Amino acid sequence: MIGTVVPAGATGHLMLGREVYRCALGRGGVRAEKAEGDGATPFGPLPLRRVLFRADRLAPPPCAVPLEPIGPADGWCDDPADPAYNRPVSLPYPGRHEELWRTDGLYDVVGVLGWNDAPVVRGRGSAIFLHVARPDYAPTAGCVALMLPDLLQVLRAGLSGLEVRAG
Template sequence: MEITVTADGRLTWPGGDFRCVLGRGGVKADKREGDGGTPVGAWPLRRALWRADRLERPSTALPASPIAPDDGWCDEPADPAYNRPVRTPYPASHEALWREDGVYDVIVVLGHNDDPVVPGLGSAVFLHVARPDREPTAGCVALPLPDLLRLLEDCGPDTVLRVVEPTP
């Protein structure tokens, strides 16, 4: 299955169509670490993560595992664990996956810059929960929790999320 995300903030797949939130830097064909851009390309959905203290396991055919309080994701290009999960405390720059704001209550890890990892080309690009005010992300794709849970029902190991460039 393919999920399509357009630069104007639409996410569509054979089962539906939702408004989504993108990176503060817009859609980027040349994604770089820290630019706030949502990368153009086709990204496999690797797995789902969720806060088991807040939600039941999402209904999905994706591999899924609960987030632990010490889970993080390295975003330091010079670190050997760049764009990989880490355990906190971690000495290099990283994102905490256990957050109080609910944004990472459900995370879908996208296969962006992971096979192979290239330092500086972007890290921690996820599909995750949108903030209630729909504030732009740091480069991820975000949906309100009910929409994200609905989408996950249709996702499996062969699902790809395609972010397309704006049409001129």
């Protein structure tokens, strides 16, 4: 099932069937021409490739895509000059990267969205995830974020991707 994301000011709405969920979007808005570091959520189709989760905090969430637990050594390379750009890496890692094992709970559940991954184009953006939102729906660095109960509900409903629309 494909969800539709529609920007609505500084946040947006994810529509899945008849359900509508508030979501946080990138601080740079929604853009068709996404670039590394611009803070924008990419416009267009974003297939859900797999779901990562913190097994020490949650039971495996039911979902329609492959599911993998994450651990303290899991990261994601966001360095356009690195050969592992926009790919998972093991920590410690010498190139610029994000740590997936976070203390703030934002990555307790992470849907890896298919952006700039087939093939990877250096500088076109990395680590575009569907993840847990901050309580105030603060903007993301380019991801789509939902409150944890909503994220679990859309995964349980069989989410297989997002279609992000322009604002």
